[in-house]
Amino acid sequence: MGAGGFAGRQRRVKRGLGSNSGMPDTHPNEQRLNELEIKASFAEDLLDQLNLTIYRQQQQIDRLIAEVSQLRQQIPEGGGAAVRSLRDELPPHY
Secondary structure: OOOOHHHHHHHHHHHOOEOOOOOEOOOHHHHHHHHHHHHHHHHHHHHHHHHHHHHHHHHHHHHHHHHHHHHHHHOOOOOOOOOOOHHHHOOOOO
């Protein structure tokens, strides 16, 4: 989201709320239009936030994929599927 972001849009919307005398508009259509502009402003802000979240998540996914790929390269050939006895896994004090 840019520096103006939601606050800038909200100021633009609020500026249009009243007539030149500073009194709020009483015409139902104008009031409804202003309410819709405010809702659209909130929706646009939410969309910006969600887009940023998705972008960050994709970056994290890309890093994790690279890390998994690197870890797979470190696994010895055969995938470590050699047959091992559980007795070999016991600590020496048993």
